[in-house]
Amino acid sequence: MTDLDAVLEVRDVAVHFAARGGLFGGTPAPVKAVDGIDLTIGAGETLGLVGESGCGKSTLSNAIVGLVPPTSGSIRVRGHEVAGASRAALHALRRNVQMIFQDPVLSLDPRSTVGAAIAEPLAVRGVARGRVLKDKVDALLAQVGLEAEHAGRYPHQFSGGQRQRIVIARALALEPALVVCDEPVSALDVSVRAQILNLLVDLQRRMGVSYLFVSHDLAVVRHIADRVAVMYLGRIVEQAPRDVFFAATKHPYARALMSAVPEADPVAQRAKRRTILSGELPSPSNAPPGCAFHTRCPLATDVCSRERPRLTPRPDGALVACHHA
Amino acid sequence: MSEAIALALVVENLTIDIDGASVVDGVSFAVEAGEVMALVGESGCGKSLTAFALLGLLPDVATIVEGRITLDGLDLSSLSEREMQRVRGNRLSIIFQEPTASLDPLATVGAQIAEAYTVHHGVGRSLARAKARDMLVAVGIPDPDRRLTQFPFELSGGMCQRIMIAIALICAPRVLVADEPTTALDVTIQAQILDLMKRLVAERGTGIVLITHDMGVVATIADRVAVMYAGRIAEIAPVEELFARPSHPYTALLLASVPGRDQPPKQPLATIDGQVPAADRLGEGCRFVDRCPVAGDRCRSEAPPLVECAPGHRAACWHRDRVAGLAGIAA
Known part of the structure; x- marks a missing residue:
């Protein structure tokens, strides 16, 4: 089943990491960082992916951009398979998928001018050179609200918000179909955060780019996302259109997160x-059986510790994995 | 001091210089017993320097050039370092953003909690240990006897922050300074810690100076708020009053820039153009003038004083009448 309009299609993806062996040998169970994930993102759409530390949202993002090979499942970007792709195929694919990280300081080479940083993807792929390349860099700078004269400066001469603009310009240089944004505003001051959110929305309107917007901040997600997916211990527990999600949150973990x-x-x-959740996130190397949330869930009964609930559709368009919600 | 309301901490006209620039300039506020007073602002606004100054922990480059800090009637600025050590961790304590970095990795949790009590009360080990156990229970750590013997690396970040709170509160301080106490924690754990802090303040009558950049945290736990900008207090008010009627343009824009329930999705959020002025470029007038959409001539030449606009609500702006319109446009 392939959705023709889909920019990203993730089907039953798992990423397992081998755990280190114990002192007395034996092979411990792998850490199931991501398990059984299904996602679709349409053209020009933003999916907000929400969860706390250790829920697997960053591992999933890394798998989508091809930085971590999935253990199983299929990841298609504009119909092309990322999972198991060769280096050459991945190189071609990355033109369509770019990533923005949380910390713009770490994302830029301190010894490379801003112009060179933005020009690099264009030059590497032979998209443009010489005068055309320079014009393209100037246009990208203008698009993210910077000046052409900034091209000759170095990252340390910019503020945090400006650096995130530079990172965004570089990510958009190849006109990707999908940009994975991993906590792109979490390291920024409040007033600067608003500027970057406005910029991302504006760029989406103008270029039709899709975003996978990974965040722990539900207020930001409510602002920017068209659909919301909540992860807990490597799995999606609820997925719904934004208005449905925020009007009627269903999964007990998602509800606790909201509150x-x-x-x-x-x-x-x-x-x-x-609802203050008691306890903390169990380790993904030792996930509870059945529903992984049952150890902290206010609704849990016997069945929850035995059977893992499947994501099932609800009348209002939400998908929820819970026996009781 | 025999006022009707017990003021636990009074800060008057605190001014801190670094290289001749007043990075904290004339900051005054007071904290009542059992009250949470939030100092809120963005990077570089001077909120953390203010916190460190309260504890006498300023870095060498920074000097207090003016002002008085009074804890329960005791003038802290007159104390020697030795005398200050008797106050710190005892009647005035602090918790930081990174709980794991604040704990000694080589000492057990029990020893670290008991230490503060032994040092300040000169009691024996068994009594201090019993007291430490009580504190673990008070901060909601299950299985306290086992936890006492564990090391910080065996505990999660949220757990470590509870330990920090236990250490900070074991001597029943009058005031606790909390510097971004939940910034490094996940939201569900943050909710647990905020709840805990709120409960402890109510039970013990401890005053809290909460340093944060997060308006959501302020809305959850603060009783009063001082908004700082470039080293000065721009506005100070009871929390509901501040959110309902911001009277300084910086506060109004800051609130409007936070995506909230009222904002339509994907519509532009209010932004504040420009940047905080560098420390060596602080002019005569209002420090927000270059970024302020309602600024006039007077703002450049003369710094506005904090003026009362409602009971307990003061703002430092020459054009307070223009702020309401600003908030309206933004929201």
Whole structure:
């Protein structure tokens, strides 16, 4: 089943890491960082992927851009398979998938000018050279709200927000179909965060690019995403269109996450009945049987520790993996 | 001091210089017993320097050139380093952003919690240990007897922050300074820690100075808020008043730039153009003037004083009347 409009199609993807052997030998169970993931992102669409540390959202992002080979399953970008692709095939694929990381300082080479950084993907692929290349770099700088004269400067001469603009310009240089944004505004100050979010929305309108927007911040996701997927211990527990998700969150973990988000509204915050989850995320190397959330779940019953709930569709368009929600 | 309300901490006109520039300039606020007072602002606004100054922990490059810090009537600025050591961790304590970096990796949790108590109260080991165990229970750590013998690496980040809180509160301080206490934690763990802090303040009457950049955290736990910009307090108000009627343009824009329930998705958020002025370029006037959409001539030449606009609500702006419109446009 292939969706022709889909920019990204992830089918039953798992990423397992081999765990280190114990002192007395024996092969321990692998760490199932990501397991049984299905996702689709359409053209010009933003999927917000939400979860806490260790839920596997970064591993999944890395698999989608081809930085980590999936253990099983299929990842297709515009119909081309990423999983198991050769180096040459991956090189061709990356033209269509780019990534933006959390820390713009670490994403830029301090000894390379901004112009050179943005020109590199274009030069490497022989898209443009000479005068044309320079014009293209200037145009990209303008697109992200910087000036042509900035091309000759080095990353340290820019603020954090400007550096994230530079990283975005470089990611868009090859006009990719999909940009994976891994916590792109988490390291930025509040007022700068708004500028970068506005820029991402604006670029999507103009270029039709799709985003996989990975974040722990539900307020940001509500602002930027068309659909939302929530991960817990390597699996998606709920996926729904934005308005459905925020109006009627169903999975108990997603609900707890929603209630834990500190909203910038003291009246609402104090009126809110918050579900404070007890305990912490279990280790993915030793995930609980059945539903991985049952150890912390307020709704859990016997069946939850035995049978893993499947993602099932609900009348309002949400997909939820819970026996009771 | 016999006022109706017990002021645990009073900061008056605190001014801190680095290389001749006043990076904290005339900051005044007070914290009542059992109250959470938030200092909020973006990177470089001077909120953390203010926190360090309270504890007498300023780096060598920074000097307090003016101002008074009074804890329960005791003038901290007059104390020697030796005397300050008796206050720190005892009547005034601090927790930091990175709990794992703040704990000694080579000492057990029990020893680290007990240490503060032994040092300040001169009690024996068994009593201090019993007290440490009580604290673990108070900060909601299950199985306290086992935890006492564990090392920090055996605990998660959220657990370590609970340990830090236990250490900070074991001597029942009058005031706890919390510098971005939940920034490094996941949201569900953050909710647990904020809840814990709120409960402990209520139970023990400890005052908290909460340093944060997160308006959501402020809305959740603070009673009063001081918004700092480039070393000065731009606005100070009770929390609901501040969010409902911001009276400084910086506050209004900051609030409008946070995506919230009221903002339509994918519509532009309010932004603040430009950048915080460098420390060597702080002019005579209002420090927000270059980025302010409502600034006038007077803002350049004369720094606006903090003026009361409602009971307990003060803002430092010459054009407060223009701020309401600003918030309206942004929201």
